[in-house]
Amino acid sequence: MVAEIIAIGSELLSPYRIDTNSLELTEKLMEMGIRVGGKCVVGDNEEDISRAIRTAASRAQLIIITGGLGPTNDDKTREGISKALKLNLIFKKEIHNQIIEKYRQMKRNAEPPDNLARMAFVPEGAEIIENNVGAAPGLWIEMKEGELYILSLPGPPQEWRPMFEVVREKLSSFGNHFFSRRSLRIAGLREAEVEEKISPIYTGVKNPSVTILSSAEDIQIQIWGKAKEKQEAERLAEEMKESFLNVLEDNVYSLKDEPLEKVVGELLRKKEKTLAVAESCTGGLLSHRITNVPKSSDYFLFSGVVYSNEAKIKVLGVNEKDIKEHGAVSEEIATQMAEGVRKTAGADFGIGITGIAGPGGGTKEKPVGLVYISLSWEGGAETKRFRFPGTRLQVKTYATSHALNMLRKRLL
Amino acid sequence: MVAEIIAIGSELLSPYRIDTNSLELTEKLMEMGIRVGGKCVVGDNEEDISRAIRTAASRAQLIIITGGLGPTNDDKTREGISKALKLNLIFKKEIHNQIIEKYRQMKRNAEPPDNLARMAFVPEGAEIIENNVGAAPGLWIEMKEGELYILSLPGPPQEWRPMFEVVREKLSSFGNHFFSRRSLRIAGLREAEVEEKISPIYTGVKNPSVTILSSAEDIQIQIWGKAKEKQEAERLAEEMKESFLNVLEDNVYSLKDEPLEKVVGELLRKKEKTLAVAESCTGGLLSHRITNVPKSSDYFLFSGVVYSNEAKIKVLGVNEKDIKEHGAVSEEIATQMAEGVRKTAGADFGIGITGIAGPGGGTKEKPVGLVYISLSWEGGAETKRFRFPGTRLQVKTYATSHALNMLRKRLL
Numbered sequence: 112m113v114a115e116i117i118a119i120g121s122e123l124l125s126p127y128r129i130d131t132n133s134l135e136l137t138e139k140l141m142e143m144g145i146r147v148g149g150k151c152v153v154g155d156n157e158e159d160i161s162r163a164i165r166t167a168a169s170r171a172q173l174i175i176i177t178g179g180l181g182p183t184n185d186d187k188t189r190e191g192i193s194k195a196l197k198l199n200l201i202f203k204k205e206i207h208n209q210i211i212e213k214y215r216q217m218k219r220n221a222e223p224p225d226n227l228a229r230m231a232f233v234p235e236g237a238e239i240i241e242n243n244v245g246a247a248p249g250l251w252i253e254m255k256e257g258e259l260y261i262l263s264l265p266g267p268p269q270e271w272r273p274m275f276e277v278v279r280e281k282l283s284s285f286g287n288h289f290f291s292r293r294s295l296r297i298a299g300l301r302e303a304e305v306e307e308k309i310s311p312i313y314t315g316v317k318n319p320s321v322t323i324l325s326s327a328e329d330i331q332i333q334i335w336g337k338a339k340e341k342q343e344a345e346r347l348a349e350e351m352k353e354s355f356l357n358v359l360e361d362n363v364y365s366l367k368d369e370p371l372e373k374v375v376g377e378l379l380r381k382k383e384k385t386l387a388v389a390e391s392c393t394g395g396l397l398s399h400r401i402t403n404v405p406k407s408s409d410y411f412l413f414s415g416v417v418y419s420n421e422a423k424i425k426v427l428g429v430n431e432k433d434i435k436e437h438g439a440v441s442e443e444i445a446t447q448m449a450e451g452v453r454k455t456a457g458a459d460f461g462i463g464i465t466g467i468a469g470p471g472g473g474t475k476e477k478p479v480g481l482v483y484i485s486l487s488w489e490g491g492a493e494t495k496r497f498r499f500p501g502t503r504l505q506v507k508t509y510a511t512s513h514a515l516n517m518l519r520k521r522l523l
Numbered sequence: 524m525v526a527e528i529i530a531i532g533s534e535l536l537s538p539y540r541i542d543t544n545s546l547e548l549t550e551k552l553m554e555m556g557i558r559v560g561g562k563c564v565v566g567d568n569e570e571d572i573s574r575a576i577r578t579a580a581s582r583a584q585l586i587i588i589t590g591g592l593g594p595t596n597d598d599k600t601r602e603g604i605s606k607a608l609k610l611n612l613i614f615k616k617e618i619h620n621q622i623i624e625k626y627r628q629m630k631r632n633a634e635p636p637d638n639l640a641r642m643a644f645v646p647e648g649a650e651i652i653e654n655n656v657g658a659a660p661g662l663w664i665e666m667k668e669g670e671l672y673i674l675s676l677p678g679p680p681q682e683w684r685p686m687f688e689v690v691r692e693k694l695s696s697f698g699n700h701f702f703s704r705r706s707l708r709i710a711g712l713r714e715a716e717v718e719e720k721i722s723p724i725y726t727g728v729k730n731p732s733v734t735i736l737s738s739a740e741d742i743q744i745q746i747w748g749k750a751k752e753k754q755e756a757e758r759l760a761e762e763m764k765e766s767f768l769n770v771l772e773d774n775v776y777s778l779k780d781e782p783l784e785k786v787v788g789e790l791l792r793k794k795e796k797t798l799a800v801a802e803s804c805t806g807g808l809l810s811h812r813i814t815n816v817p818k819s820s821d822y823f824l825f826s827g828v829v830y831s832n833e834a835k836i837k838v839l840g841v842n843e844k845d846i847k848e849h850g851a852v853s854e855e856i857a858t859q860m861a862e863g864v865r866k867t868a869g870a871d872f873g874i875g876i877t878g879i880a881g882p883g884g885g886t887k888e889k890p891v892g893l894v895y896i897s898l899s900w901e902g903g904a905e906t907k908r909f910r911f912p913g914t915r916l917q918v919k920t921y922a923t924s925h926a927l928n929m930l931r932k933r934l935l
Contacts, residue, residue, distance in 0.1 A: 124559050126550035127736055127745065129541060138538035147536050149571060151563030159561060159582070166578045170571070324539055333539065387834075394814025395807035398828040402806025405882055405915060413834035416810040416826035418819075422799075422868055426825065426838060456834055470817055503817060 112285045113148040114140055115171035117163050119179035119188055120266060121154035132177045132268060139275065141335065144286025145173060155179060160191025168195070168259055173285065178266035180247035182226040188263055189232055189250075196254060196261070198234035206239060207231035210246060240277050245270040251278055260285070291344035293319075293334040293352040296365040298516035305330050308358040312351070319351045327501060327508035329364075329371060364519060371515045372400040372407075378522040379410040379460075386518070387413040387456030389427055389448035391439065392466035392482060394418070397511040413456035417448070427451030438477065440465050445483035446494045453487045460521075461487040462514050466497075468506045482510045486517045493517065524697045525560040526552055527583035529575050531591035531600055532678060533566035544589045544680060551687065553747065556698025557585060567591060572603025580607070580671055585697065590678035592659035594638040600675055601644055601662075608666060608673070610646035618651060619643035622658060629658075652689050657682040663690055672697070703756040705731075705746040705764040708777040710928035717742050720770040724763070731763045739913060739920035741776075741783060776931060783927045784812040784819075790934040791822040791872075798930070799825040799868030801839055801860035803851065804878035804894060806830065809923040825868035829860070839863030850889065852877050857895035858906045865899045872933075873899040874926050878909075880918045894922045898929045905929065 116137070118130035130152050137147045148171055153159040160179065167174045179188030193200045210230055214223040230247050233239065240249035242265060249271070250263040262278060264271035297305060302325040309332070313321045319336040332355060336348030356363055364374050379386055390397050398414035401407055415426050420439055423429040428451045429444060437443045445463045453461025466482030473479035478498070485494035495517065499509035528549070530542035542564050549559045560583055565571040572591065579586045591600030605612045622642055626635040642659050645651065652661035654677060661683070662675040674690060676683035709717060714737040721744070725733045731748040744767060748759030768775055776786050791798055802809050810826035813819055827838050832851055835841040841859045849855045857875045865873025878894030885891035890910070897906035907929065911921035 122734075124549065124562065125734065126546050126553065127734060129543065129546060131541070134538050134541060137536065141538065149563060149565045149575070150536065151561060153561045162578065162582065163561070166574065170574065322534075322537065322539060390807075393811075394819075395802075395810030395826055395828065396814075398802075398807030399811045399919075402808075402828070402830065402880075403916060403919075407806075408830050412831040413838065414807055414826075414828035414830075415838070416807065416814070416828065418814065418826075419824040419868070422825035426827070426867065455838065456831070468814075504815060507811075507815075 112145050112173055112287060113171045114145050114173040114175060115148055115167035116150040117160075117167060117174065117176045118150070118152045118266075119155065119160055119176060119191075120152075121156075121185075123152045123178075124154050130177075132266065132271070135268065136175055136177075136275075140282070141290050142292065143279075143283045144288040144290050144337070145282065155185040155187050157187045157190045157194060160187055161194040164191060164195035164261075172258060173260045173262070173282070176261065176263040177271060180230070180249065180263060180265045182224070182229050182246065184226075186229070186247075189229075189234065192250070192252070192261065192263060193234050196234070196252070198236060198252070200232040201235050202228070203231050203233050203239075206233065206248065210248075213246065240264075240274045242270055242274060244273065249274045251281075288337050288339060289341040289344040291336045291341070291348040293336075293348045294366065294368050295332040295334075295352065295355055295359065295363045296368070296371070297330040297332070297359060297362050298364050298371055298512055298519070300330065300359075300362050302330055305332075305359070309355050312354045312358070316351075319347050321351070327499075327505040328512055361520065361523060364516070370400075370403075371512060371519070373404050375515050375519050375522070376401065376404045376407055376410060378519060382522060384459040384522070385410050385412050385456075386460045386462070387411075387452045387458035388462040388464070388514075389415045389417055389423075389452035390464050391417055391423070391448070392468040393464050393507045393510050393514075394468070396507045397462070397464065397514055400511055400515070412458050413452065415452055415455070423448065427455060440467055440477050440481060440483065442483050442485075442494050442496065445485040446487070446492055449485035449487035449492060449494075459488060460518060462518065463487070464510055464514055466506070466510060468503045470503060480506050482506065484510065484514045484517060486514075486521060488521070493521070524557050524585055524699060525583045526557050526585040526587060527560055527579035528562040529572075529579060529586065529588045530562070530564045530678075531567065531572055531588060531603075532564075533568075533597070535564045535590075536566050542589075544678065544683070547680065548587055548589075548687075552694070553702050554704065555691075555695045556700035556702050556749070557694065567597040567599050569599045569602045569606060572599055573606040576603060576607035576673075584670060585672045585674070585694070588673065588675040589683060592642070592661065592675060592677045594636070594641050594658065596638075598641070598659075601641075601646065604662070604664070604673065604675060605646050608646070608664070610648060610664070612644040613647050614640070615643050615645050615651075618645065618660065622660075625658065652676075652686045654682055654686060656685065661686045663693075700749050700751060701753040701756040703748045703753070703760040705748075705760045706778065706780050707744040707746075707764065707767055707771065707775050708780070708783070709742040709744065709771060709774050710776050710783055710924055710931070712742065712771070712774050714742055717744075717771070721767050724766045724770070728763075731759050733763070739911075739917040740924055773932065773935060776928070782812075782815075783924060783931070785816050787927050787931050787934070788813065788816045788819055788822060790931060794934060796871040796934070797822050797824050797868075798872045798874070799823075799864045799870035800874040800876070800926075801827045801829055801835075801864035802876050803829055803835070803860070804880040805876050805919045805922050805926075806880070808919045809874070809876065809926055812923055812927070824870050825864065827864055827867070835860065839867060852879055852889050852893060852895065854895050854897075854906050854908065857897040858899070858904055861897035861899035861904060861906075871900060872930060874930060875899070876922055876926055878918070878922060880915045882915060892918050894918065896922060896926045896929060898926075898933060900933070905933070
């Protein structure tokens with residue numbers, strides 16, 4: 112089955128907002144074996160909505176519409192559906208009563224405005240999907256003896272997500288295939304290195320399909336297995352995942368879509384170890400990422416963002432002479448920062464990062480993107496030299512991911 | 524004139540990628556007085572592309588297509604245009620030669636593959652737009668005696684941006700109106716407070732149009748003035764901007780779409796002052812934001828991310844007894860952190876932040892979202908209590924913006 116997604120709202124045609132509902136819906140549909148064949152955005156205009164629905168109906172068997180179901184005159188989805196599919200809008204008294212009742216509950220008995228009545232007009236033959244979060248109910252319509260289905264949902268995710276669950280079983284029965292997804296998150300390798308390792312496995316293979324998403328933060332591989340039987344789809348995806356794991360080994364840090372900082376945090380917690388970090392070029396991004404994980408205070412003690420040499424010397428005990436001799440961006444200083452912050456904070460592990468994030472400040476010997484990362488522990492240390500590409504933010508992000516990954520490998 | 528944007532590429536129908544080209548194109552078109560009436564995404568399929576173009580042509584006078592112009596068999600935009608508009612594809616020898624020539628230059632005389640020839644097929648009557656960054660040329664087509672224009676561009680922004688400039692003049696002449704934009708960025712006020720101040724000015728006003736975008740980082744107001752004459756559009760937007768400035772006063776931190784950390788950084792640089800910060804609940808996000816600005820090392824000295832009480836005491840000299848008496852999340856500790864870090868780093872200003880970012884760790888007296896922010900300077904200090912809503916990341920973001928704003932107001 113092919114689906115089409117229509118997002119309704121003039122604000123989605125401005126330069127400031129984007130339809131992200133369709134991404135989440137696409138993933139849900141794919142898992143049910145329903146392919147999204149197209150998507151579009153139209154404004155709050157009855158004629159435009161109607162035309163979009165008619166076009167979609169000419170090529171898709173399932174149309175999912177988000178937005179435009181509210182009570183104001185700008186909310187034209189009901190009218191658009193009615194016009195496109197030649198279904199009369201019928202006023203449903205019992206739905207009006209429910210809407211009023213809910214309004215009174217939510218607004219502490221305030222007088223409901225007249226325009227709520229608009230939401231009680233329903234295309235004939237449509238089933239109502241109750242909205243337990245917001246006011247506007249959703250719609251489910253079956254047409255052409257099961258050749259066309261329309262699902263109309265409100266725009267806000269917190270409203271449509273639970274409403275989608277109501278029709279999940281129906282939708283699941285439409286998929287002619289089962290899809291099964293596996294995801295691998297990889298740190299410490301470049302995209303070309305990942306490609307080199309896995310391309311002999313998946314080149315020429317159409318099922319499962321493989322998508323590689325590369326960013327400064329990490330590399331993600333998405334595997335989708337497809338089959339008539341659920342078990343077969345699972346097997347296909349699982350086998351490809353295992354083959355990838357064989358060559359990528361412990362560079363795979365998560366099979367559960369977790370961020371690296373969460374994986375590292377769980378390792379620290381499990382091993383009852385603590386961490387302190389000293390950041391120069393990453394400027395606080397490493398500690399920001401670490402502390403995005405709830406309860407990270409259990410294992411994260413301190414970060415010194417030591418932009419100035421004085422701070423490096425005073426807070427971390429870095430040797431002033433060594434800064435003069437080797438420069439602040441050097442293996443020696445990274446190592447001293449890692450050890451200094453570990454001792455200062457009384458932590459089990461210390462990380463030190465120093466480099467040139469750019470865009471200015473690079474020289475021939477020490478170009479933009481040059482970063483030294485050091486990991487220190489009781490009785491040992493490891494310091495690596497990197498050269499990262501990209502913008503200031505990308506260099507910061509690459510450096511933090513590699514630092515977290517060095518710690519992860521040590522903890523394994 | 525109404526435009527429609529079509530993004531082509533099956534990858535844009537996956538859950539992992541989104542068409543962001545259309546946002547940038549929309550802004551450029553709006554500035555020329557061209558309204559975007561709809562947009563859609565279709566896969567690399569000739570029939571789907573053709574249908575999308577036909578549908579767009581039925582309601583728009585300008586169709587902008589991005590993607591699908593490359594040399595592979597998946598690149599079907601040329602065929603889709605040809606089919607939708609009944610224009611034959613004609614092989615242009617001189618374009619083929621140019622493409623081959625460019626390929627040889629870029630790939631150091633490697634043998635050009637046969638499929639480059641695909642890019643030399645041009646719908647009859649189309650003008651070629653040269654691509655100086657990538658391989659695929661763009662297309663400009665005028666149809667129906669000036670009733671319909673098609674602009675077909677490659678997908679990557681670095682390729683289409685300069686190509687768009689080639690047709691800018693033509694497009695500018697199409698807009699029946701001029702649009703003029705003003706933007707205000709606001710810190711230190713809640714959305715409801717901004718609304719209360721400005722709604723008497725713009726309620727009921729259709730031109731200029733006003734959009735308010737609220738996030739944990741800041742509140743942005745976009746004003747678009749529209750008129751037949753450029754000067755009049757400018758005047759309308761400028762007057763509304765001035766009226767807003769009158770009531771929002773120095774809560775407006777930028778009229779130039781700059782982030783708050785850049786504005787604060789420029790003030791510090793201008794006044795030759797330095798800054799050090801001590802972060803607890805914001806976990807490094809404040810220093811990350813400050814150091815996202817290139818050359819921030821000129822004024823930013825140090826941040827201590829003091830998650831543990833030991834670090835607060837040892838690095839910042841916070842009084843242990845006061846932590847026991849008032850708790851780490853308190854006015855007293857925020858103030859001591861700000862002063863402590865200022866003295867430790869030898870900076871002109873110190874900021875201290877302590878709070879409960881959640882989702883756990885809240886109590887009745889000290890709920891999630893409670894944050895104390897203190898600003899310290901030689902001879903004075905100011906400490907404020909906040910209660911921020913939202914997720915862990917939102918609380919972190921709100922706190923950093925309010926901290927930067929306290930410093931900004933002090934510097935003014």
